[in-house]
Amino acid sequence: MRISSQGARSLGLSGEGPAHSGHSSSYDQPETHEASHGRNVPSPDLRAFDDDQVAEPRVIKVGSTYRMYYTGRHVADNKTSLGLANSSDGLTFTKQATPILAADRWGNFWGGAFVIDRSSWHLWRGVTPDNGTTSYLVYPSSNDGLAWTEGPSNPVLTTNPSTTAADRGLVGDSVSGYLDGERYRIMYTGYNANLGGNQGRFEGICLAQVTSPCP
Numbered sequence: 319m320r321i322s323s324q325g326a327r328s329l330g331l332s333g334e335g336p337a338h339s340g341h342s343s344s345y346d347q348p349e350t351h352e353a354s355h356g357r358n359v360p361s362p363d364l365r366a367f368d369d370d371q372v373a374e375p376r377v378i379k380v381g382s383t384y385r386m387y388y389t390g391r392h393v394a395d396n397k398t399s400l401g402l403a404n405s406s407d408g409l410t411f412t413k414q415a416t417p418i419l420a421a422d423r424w425g426n427f428w429g430g431a432f433v434i435d436r437s438s439w440h441l442w443r444g445v446t447p448d449n450g451t452t453s454y455l456v457y458p459s460s461n462d463g464l465a466w467t468e469g470p471s472n473p474v475l476t477t478n479p480s481t482t483a484a485d486r487g488l489v490g491d492s493v494s495g496y497l498d499g500e501r502y503r504i505m506y507t508g509y510n511a512n513l514g515g516n517q518g519r520f521e522g523i524c525l526a527q528v529t530s531p532c533p
Contacts, residue, residue, distance in 0.1 A: 366415070367392050367401065367421070368390025368399070369390075369393050370392060370393035372388050373389050373428055374389045374429025374492060376430070376432050376494075378432060378463070380463065383404055383405070384408045388403065389428045390417065395421075397421035398424055399417035399418075399421045400419035402464075418464060418466070419466060424443070426445070427453070429443075429493060430444075430494075431443070431505070433497050435502075438460075438532055439466075440502065441457065442495060443458075443493055446490075450488065453488045453490055453491075454473035455474055456472040456473050475489060475506075475526060477489055481512075483508070484510055485524045486509075486510040486511075487509045487511050488508065488509035489508055489509075490506045492507045497530065500529055501527050502527060502529075503525065504527065505524070506524055506526065508524040
């Protein structure tokens with residue numbers, strides 16, 4: 319399935335391969351760490367996946383629990399992973415000690431677009447296997463928001479070859495999204511080192527969309 323509309327990129331969901339290339343959704347080791355009043359904090363344990371930086375929270379209420387999905391960076395290798403913290407009141411969060419998606423799967427970029435449509439979970443995230451030279455979006459799905467299965471046709475969106483495109487040089491450093499009627503609207507960062515060949519450096523928010531496959 320592909321996303322398409324005037325002025326927006328086309329984004330693959332499954333089966334058709336990549337398109338060239340929001341609004342964020344409102345989420346043992348014995349030791350856990352707290353994130354109070356909506357602020358997550360780096361782990362003091364230098365062995366932890368998020369000991370250097372935490373960023374880009376996406377908070378989703380599941381039943382009576384608030385889940386905060388966030389990106390954590392490890393100081394030893396500067397690689398990022400997807401972390402999870404839970405809260406009963408939306409104010410004080412307790413972090414899970416291990417990541418939901420470890421660095422080898424998360425992709426070394428930052429926030430992702432989490433969309434829950436009926437009982438299905440969808441996630442679009444950026445990946446850069448070589449620290450910014452190459453980048454693209456990938457799509458996994460989940461039944462519970464905890465165990466994620468990669469889609470069959472990744473990547474679903476790649477950089478745009480046009481010199482006038484905002485996403486010619488880089489896509490997906492940060493991704494967010496939401497469900498708008500029967501469409502998923504996915505917003506992602508784009509970068510062009512010299513827009514149009516003569517306008518200089520450009521960074522902006524780009525839009526892609528796909529029609530919901532859920533009945």
